[in-house]
Amino acid sequence: MSVFTPAEVVEETGFSIDTLRYYEKIGLLERVGRNSAGQRRFSQEDVGWLGMVRCLRDTGMPIATMLRFAELVRAGDHTIPDRIRLLEEHDRQVQAQIDNLAERQRYINNKISYYRSVL
Amino acid sequence: MSVFTPAEVVEETGFSIDTLRYYEKIGLLERVGRNSAGQRRFSQEDVGWLGMVRCLRDTGMPIATMLRFAELVRAGDHTIPDRIRLLEEHDRQVQAQIDNLAERQRYINNKISYYRSVL
DNA sequence: GGTTGACCTGGAGTGGACTCCAGGTGCGAT
DNA sequence: ATCGCACCTGGAGTCCACTCCAGGTCAACC
Numbered sequence: 391m392s393v394f395t396p397a398e399v400v401e402e403t404g405f406s407i408d409t410l411r412y413y414e415k416i417g418l419l420e421r422v423g424r425n426s427a428g429q430r431r432f433s434q435e436d437v438g439w440l441g442m443v444r445c446l447r448d449t450g451m452p453i454a455t456m457l458r459f460a461e462l463v464r465a466g467d468h469t470i471p472d473r474i475r476l477l478e479e480h481d482r483q484v485q486a487q488i489d490n491l492a493e494r495q496r497y498i499n500n501k502i503s504y505y506r507s508v509l
Numbered sequence: 510m511s512v513f514t515p516a517e518v519v520e521e522t523g524f525s526i527d528t529l530r531y532y533e534k535i536g537l538l539e540r541v542g543r544n545s546a547g548q549r550r551f552s553q554e555d556v557g558w559l560g561m562v563r564c565l566r567d568t569g570m571p572i573a574t575m576l577r578f579a580e581l582v583r584a585g586d587h588t589i590p591d592r593i594r595l596l597e598e599h600d601r602q603v604q605a606q607i608d609n610l611a612e613r614q615r616y617i618n619n620k621i622s623y624y625r626s627v628l
Numbered sequence: 629g630g631t632t633g634a635c636c637t638g639g640a641g642t643g644g645a646c647t648c649c650a651g652g653t654g655c656g657a658t
Numbered sequence: 659a660t661c662g663c664a665c666c667t668g669g670a671g672t673c674c675a676c677t678c679c680a681g682g683t684c685a686a687c688c
Contacts, residue, residue: 395664395665396664396665397664397665406646406647407665408646408647408648409645409646409647411666411667412645412646412647415668424666426654427653427654427655427665427666428653428654428665428666428667429653429654429664429665429666430665430666442620445613445616445617446617448609448613449610449613449614449617452644452645453644453645454644467627470624470627470628471628473624474621474624474625477617477620477621477624478621480617481614481617481618481621484610484613484614484617485614487610488607488610488611488614490567491568491603491606491607491610492607494564494567494568494603495568495600495603495604495607497564498564498565498568498596498599498600498603499600501561501596502593502596502597502600505589505592505593505596506593508586508589509589509590514634514635515634515635516634516635525676525677526635527676527677527678528675528676528677530636530637531675531676531677534638543636545684546635546636546683546684546685547635547636547637547683547684548634548635548636548683548684549635549636566675571674571675572674572675
């Protein structure tokens with residue numbers, strides 16, 4: 391089973407090392423393994439989980455909600471229905487964001503057209 | 510020419526009164542007129558501008574950029590080409606946000622499907 | 629004429645999500 | 659052996675965009 395150094399995980403996930411430490415500190419990332427010198431060695435699962443975190447974060451999920459999701463994941467398979475509900479709710483919020491952005495974009499484009507028309 | 514009380518503008522724009530005062534303080538909103546008692550009386554233009562601000566804000570434009578746009582607007586019609594450029598650039602960023610959200614949404618939906626499949 | 633209620637001001641405080649810092653460890657290369 | 663470098667820790671600081679507060683003014687209604 392392969393392990394990853396902090397630098398590799400930074401490269402892979404796009405999170406800064408400070409952010410990774412912060413996520414571990416607040417429990418969004420489970421205590422990461424260390425080598426004999428006390429340095430972090432991330433597992434494949436850590437990196438996979440960080441992919442999920444990136445996705446949720448980039449779609450605007452607050453850390454508090456991600457933390458709840460993380461707890462469900464840790465609690466075991468019986469929480470899968472809860473996880474589905476949480477992700478479905480988030481999916482609706484993402485859809486709402488997309489719809490909202492698309493509508494605002496129309497306003498912006500109207501404004502651009504108007505500005506063009508008065509040139 | 511109609512004027513609006515703070516309460517009416519809150520109702521109209523969805524910004525809180527504190528936010529309106531804050532926007533005026535930082536110059537995102539030009540000094541609003543006052544009545545004899547020193548209370549704000551917003552003009553139709555103020556309200557229209559706030560509609561634009563809401564649109565830009567809700568599409569993620571930072572206040573610093575809105576401030577630049579506000580300055581262009583105040584500087585007069587000769588800045589219209591600059592305003593067009595600024596809005597076009599913002600439009601591209603909004604599009605990037607939409608595309609990004611749509612892609613992340615696919616990931617979330619895959620995860621939901623996966624969870625459903627293991628139930 | 630007293631009390632409410634909407635509003636005013638300057639300035640301090642908040643919340644979220646990081647980001648930076650000082651001081652220290654261990655390891656491979658010169 | 660000493661240098662540089664990647665990394666460690668706990669804790670402080672930063673940034674953004676508000677949001678709240680204390681203390682005060684006016685107008686209107688009872």
